[in-house]
Structures are given as structure tokens and as C-alpha cells.
Amino acid sequence: MNSDRSADSPSATTAHTRFALPSLARRALLRAGLTGTAALGATAALGTGSASAAPSTSGSRRRPSTPGEALRELAAGNQRWRTFCERHPDESPAVRQSLTTGQHPFAVVLGCIDSRVPPELVFDQGLGDLMTVRSAGEVLDEAVLGSVAYGVLELDIPLVLVLGHQSCGAVKASVAADESGERLPAHIQYIADQIAPNIDRTKEGDARVDSTIDANVRAVRARLAAEPDLAAKVASGELAIVGARYELDTQRVHRVA
Numbered sequence: 001m002n003s004d005r006s007a008d009s010p011s012a013t014t015a016h017t018r019f020a021l022p023s024l025a026r027r028a029l030l031r032a033g034l035t036g037t038a039a040l041g042a043t044a045a046l047g048t049g050s051a052s053a054a055p056s057t058s059g060s061r062r063r064p065s066t067p068g069e070a071l072r073e074l075a076a077g078n079q080r081w082r083t084f085c086e087r088h089p090d091e092s093p094a095v096r097q098s099l100t101t102g103q104h105p106f107a108v109v110l111g112c113i114d115s116r117v118p119p120e121l122v123f124d125q126g127l128g129d130l131m132t133v134r135s136a137g138e139v140l141d142e143a144v145l146g147s148v149a150y151g152v153l154e155l156d157i158p159l160v161l162v163l164g165h166q167s168c169g170a171v172k173a174s175v176a177a178d179e180s181g182e183r184l185p186a187h188i189q190y191i192a193d194q195i196a197p198n199i200d201r202t203k204e205g206d207a208r209v210d211s212t213i214d215a216n217v218r219a220v221r222a223r224l225a226a227e228p229d230l231a232a233k234v235a236s237g238e239l240a241i242v243g244a245r246y247e248l249d250t251q252r253v254h255r256v257a
Contacts, residue, residue, distance in 0.1 A: 175209050
């Protein structure tokens with residue numbers, strides 16, 4: 001998600017990484033149960049600066065209100081994180097008090113349960129900034145889908161980020177089970193079954209696992225984008241659903257196209 005390294009692997013280099021966000025007219029917000037609005041904003045370069053946005057609940061920071069602003073804020077936070085310049089925002093007594101009456105997060109991050117990839121730290125965000133949904137391998141079920149939909153449809157969040165990561169244990173287990181034919185214990189097999197269709201069988205060994213991590217992110221993002229209510233928000237220009245990956249060795253988040 002930052003512009004100084006590769007958009008596809010931690011070893012390659014590139015000058016700029018961009019998320020293409022189609023420019024589409026906004027539509028009026030619909031507020032009736034679990035219906036509503038949101039979709040993509042204008043093309044956003046993921047640099048390290050954050051754009052202006054609507055006031056936060058605390059008034060101490062301005063809340064990103066468009067997909068592009070949200071992406072830039074996450075990119076800036078990840079830049080701070082990986083350069084050890086964290087601000088630990090929105091943790092003050094005033095913010096904590098303001099959040100007792102409501103919340104206005106600017107992004108939904110659907111990530112893995114891996115303890116090494118906590119979204120609030122990876123993106124240097126604080127209380128009330130992110131709505132995080134976590135499952136092994138970012139696997140979708142009704143509870144996960146409902147959680148993402150709640151953030152978008154009820155809280156008007158303009159960005160959903162599907163965040164995979166390097167050396168994902170859930171993907172490794174799924175690939176190993178697929179190759180051995182052995183079933184995994186308890187409910188872990190369910191996770192493997194969900195990831196299995198995304199296994200990249202054109203590669204072998206560690207390369208297969210690594211490629212499958214990206215393929216799984218793409219598949220989860222595509223499934224979310226196909227949800228009718230979310231798709232309508234994307235089409236209207238108020239929501240972006242983006243795939244990304246966290247590299248454990250560099251702490252960098254970059255786009256999975």
C-alpha cells in the first residue's frame with residue numbers, strides 16, 4: 001500500500017503503488033434496514049499523506065469519508081508503523097469519552113486471526129477508527145459476511161480492505177491437506193475446504209503457498225464485491241473493496257491486484 005516498494009512481492013521494487021478507484025457519481029444515501037449506499041471514489045495514489053475528511057467523533061482528527069481518503073490514511077498509518085514512527089492516535093481520554101455515544105470507523109479490515117497482523121497496529125490507528133473482522137485465512141461465512149455488511153450498510157464505511165499476509169498458517173494447512181489428502185482436526189477442515197478452490201496448483205512448495213495467499217485474497221474480495229448490496233455501493237461510487245497483503249519481513253502492506 002506504500003509507494004516505495006513492490007506492489008506484488010517484498011523483493012521487487014517500484015516507484016509507486018496505486019489503487020485504481022473508478023470515478024463514479026455519488027448517489028443519495030438510502031437508510032432503510034440493511035440497505036444503503038457506498039462505492040468507489042476517484043483514483044487514489046497510496047502515498048504517505050492523508051487527505052482531509054469529515055470530523056471524527058472526538059473532533060481531534062478528521063475522519064476519511066471517501067474510499068480514496070480511507071486508502072491514503074491506511075497507507076500513511078502503515079508507513080508510520082514500519083518506520084517506527086507510530087502516533088497511536090485516538091487513544092486520549094477525550095476520544096474514549098466521545099466513543100461512548102457512537103462510532104464512526106472509516107474502514108472495515110477483514111484480516112486473518114494471525115497474532116502478528118493486528119490491523120490497528122499495522123495501520124497505526126486507534127479507538128473508533130477501524131472495524132476489524134478476523135477469521136483464519138480471511139474465510140467468509142455468514143457471520144463474517146454479516147459483520148462486513150453491518151459496517152458498510154449501517155455505518156456508511158467507505159472502504160473494505162481484505163488483508164492477507166505472508167506465511168499464512170491457514171493457507172499452509174489448506175495446501176498441505178490438499179496435497180496429503182488427510183483431513184484436519186475438528187473445525188479446521190472447514191477453513192481448509194474454503195481455501196482449497198484458490199490453491200495455485202501451477203506452482204510447487206513454498207511458491208504454491210505464497211501464490212495461494214494472493215489468490216485467496218482475490219477470491220474473498222471478488223465474493224464480497226459480488227454481494228448485491230455491496231456491489232450497488234461500489235457501482236454508485238461510495239465504496240471500495242480492495243485486496244491487500246502484509247509482509248511479515250518488511251511490515252509493509254501492498255495491493256493484491
